[in-house]
Amino acid sequence: MKEIVIISGKGGTGKTSLAASFAYLGGKDVVVADCDVDAADMHLLLEPDFKFPEDFFSGELAYIEQDRCIQCGKCEDVCRFDAITHNNLKFIVDLISCEGCGYCARVCPANAIINIKPNVGKWYISTIKTGSIMVHARLGIGAGNSGKLVAKVKNKAKEIAEDEFKEFIIVDGSPGIGCPVVSSLSGASFVVLVTEPSVSGFHDLKRVYELVHKFKIRTACIINKVDLNFSITAEIEEFLEEEKILLIGKLPYNEDFTAAMTYGQTIVEYSNGYLRDLVVNSWEKIKQALINIKYLK
Amino acid sequence: MTNHRPLKIAIASGKGGTGKTTLATNLASYLAEKMEVVLIDLDVEEPNSGLFIQGDLNHEEDKFKMVPVWVEDQCTLCGICQKVCNFHALIQLGKMIMVFPELCHGCYACSELCPESALPMVPKKMGKLVHYKNHQLHFIESRLEIGEEQAVPLIRQTRKYIDEHFKNEIICIYDAPPGTSCPVIEATKDADIVILVTEPTPFGLHDLKLAIETMIKLNKRIGVVLNRYGIGNDDVLNYCEEEGIPVLAKIPNSRHIAELYSQGKLIYRITSEVKNEFDKIISNLGILIN
Numbered sequence: 001m002k003e004i005v006i007i008s009g010k011g012g013t014g015k016t017s018l019a020a021s022f023a024y025l026g027g028k029d030v031v032v033a034d035c036d037v038d039a040a041d042m043h044l045l046l047e048p049d050f051k052f053p054e055d056f057f058s059g060e061l062a063y064i065e066q067d068r069c070i071q072c073g074k075c076e077d078v079c080r081f082d083a084i085t086h087n088n089l090k091f092i093v094d095l096i097s098c099e100g101c102g103y104c105a106r107v108c109p110a111n112a113i114i115n116i117k118p119n120v121g122k123w124y125i126s127t128i129k130t131g132s133i134m135v136h137a138r139l140g141i142g143a144g145n146s147g148k149l150v151a152k153v154k155n156k157a158k159e160i161a162e163d164e165f166k167e168f169i170i171v172d173g174s175p176g177i178g179c180p181v182v183s184s185l186s187g188a189s190f191v192v193l194v195t196e197p198s199v200s201g202f203h204d205l206k207r208v209y210e211l212v213h214k215f216k217i218r219t220a221c222i223i224n225k226v227d228l229n230f231s232i233t234a235e236i237e238e239f240l241e242e243e244k245i246l247l248i249g250k251l252p253y254n255e256d257f258t259a260a261m262t263y264g265q266t267i268v269e270y271s272n273g274y275l276r277d278l279v280v281n282s283w284e285k286i287k288q289a290l291i292n293i294k295y296l297k
Numbered sequence: 298m299t300n301h302r303p304l305k306i307a308i309a310s311g312k313g314g315t316g317k318t319t320l321a322t323n324l325a326s327y328l329a330e331k332m333e334v335v336l337i338d339l340d341v342e343e344p345n346s347g348l349f350i351q352g353d354l355n356h357e358e359d360k361f362k363m364v365p366v367w368v369e370d371q372c373t374l375c376g377i378c379q380k381v382c383n384f385h386a387l388i389q390l391g392k393m394i395m396v397f398p399e400l401c402h403g404c405y406a407c408s409e410l411c412p413e414s415a416l417p418m419v420p421k422k423m424g425k426l427v428h429y430k431n432h433q434l435h436f437i438e439s440r441l442e443i444g445e446e447q448a449v450p451l452i453r454q455t456r457k458y459i460d461e462h463f464k465n466e467i468i469c470i471y472d473a474p475p476g477t478s479c480p481v482i483e484a485t486k487d488a489d490i491v492i493l494v495t496e497p498t499p500f501g502l503h504d505l506k507l508a509i510e511t512m513i514k515l516n517k518r519i520g521v522v523l524n525r526y527g528i529g530n531d532d533v534l535n536y537c538e539e540e541g542i543p544v545l546a547k548i549p550n551s552r553h554i555a556e557l558y559s560q561g562k563l564i565y566r567i568t569s570e571v572k573n574e575f576d577k578i579i580s581n582l583g584i585l586i587n
Contacts, residue, residue, distance in 0.1 A: 009343055039500075039503075078405070101384070101402055139477065144478060175342075178447065197559060200343075200561075203348060214444055258529050261500060
């Protein structure tokens with residue numbers, strides 16, 4: 001079983017549209033994991049049935065039991081996040097600022113602070129329109145801990161893929177280089193970077209690749225919207241060659257990406273021409289690369 | 298006390314790639330033709346505003362977070378540090394305490410609860426802040442070190458830099474990270490107004506709803522700027538109308554804009570149509586405030 005993680009650094013490069021297309025092309029050989037839990041959009045293209053929802057509790061938040069509080073102020077003193085404030089009547093915790101370190105509860109002489117495990121979102125195991133399984137989630141509004149929810153979604157997808165002898169897991173990762181991205185990368189067999197030839201697209205690609213490189217995972221890249229800027233496309237290609245990143249697709253700037261989305265379809269369903277062929281070809285190249293990795297080992 | 302209203306405008310979005318940076322850099326540059334403006338890139342994981350702004354370097358500084366360091370000969374291996382760390386940022390392995398600074402939130406619990414003072418806190422570089430100046434425009438960017446997982450402490454320190462260096466009456470425009478989780482919340486924390494940039498597509502609408510819910514929960518005044526207007530459908534506009542959320546401007550979908558953006562160029566002057574939309578944002582902001 002191979003885990004293919006699709007990320008982009010920068011948002012809006014076409015990452016989710018492509019990941020959903022690969023999920024569609026992979027059909028029943030694939031388990032899908034939408035790990036962009038902040039802004040999960042894959043369900044808009046793959047029609048999951050949301051059949052098995054489960055609450056996700058993670059981390060801790062401090063809660064002060066007022067009847068036991070002796071108003072000594074120790075909690076406020078030790079809190080490095082300014083999450084505890086007081087007025088004449090009582091000490092309270094600002095749940096948005098609380099990082100859940102639990103320090104206040106440990107030093108409270110009256111044992112008045114308890115740690116509650118907050119519900120930070122929901123995750124689902126769904127059947128999607130290809131008949132395959134997708135694990136996805138919705139992060140609670142204003143909740144932290146997205147890295148943990150990403151790990152949950154990914155591990156569940158892995159379990160299902162192993163139990164059902166599926167060949168691939170396709171992971172749609174989040175933008176950026178922080179904890180949710182690190183969480184999506186851990187344990188991956190193959191990374192596909194989706195970029196665009198703009199100064200920001202290229203800038204973000206280099207940063208996210210530096211992170212991927214630390215994980216020593218085999219990496220490929222798709223350049224989307226190539227005709228928007230041919231000179232940056234050339235620079236990106238040069239960069240990929242230097243870093244020995246496999247270039248598996250160059251796609252044109254094409255509003256079919258948006259049109260397909262408007263119909264709730266993946267690009268490979270919506271487009272039957274040139275664009276579809278290019279996406280299919282990229283998917284074939286990913287599969288080929290994974291076979292090659294197997295032989296190398 | 299000053300009579301001026303502090304004006305901190307955060308530019309955010311649920312979905313990435315909708316045009317936050319485009320709006321932030323263009324709005325800041327346009328306003329800076331008339332007044333002093335501070336543009337702050339708080340998307341510290343992937344800061345892009347600097348690619349669109351020129352200026353002279355005014356100041357730079359490394360940013361640090363405090364993390365514990367293990368002093369072996371003072372340690373009695375009592376195990377308290379490992380027990381009190383909720384983030385698994387330190388573990389005891391045999392006769393060793395291993396610290397994982399990337400996971401540390403800097404709560405000081407291990408350090409201060411260690412009975413032997415064997416875990417003093419030391420600064421660790423997590424990123425770098427730069428401050429550029431171009432006439433009336435100040436540009437401040439913070440950039441997270443690769444491998445550093447937490448954006449929040451760097452965003453917090455960057456906001457602090459702004460508070461310490463600029464008076465309240467100067468307009469500050471914050472380019473926030475995408476999404477709805479902790480980095481966005483930190484970046485919009487002291488904003489008077491949050492402008493959510495979206496595109497008229499199903500992804501745009503879905504993520505906009507999440508962003509709106511988040512900002513409502515944080516009691517923020519919000520306005521929406523619709524980018525790439527003309528592509529997709531009218532669902533976003535209808536939604537905003539139903540919910541009574543003001544749409545401040547509609548920036549047209551145009552390949553020409555996409556091309557200029559790809560080259561790192563500003564767009565607010567390219568056509569009178571586009572300039573008009575920026576004028577609308579500015580006049581609508583006035584309405585939003587009062």
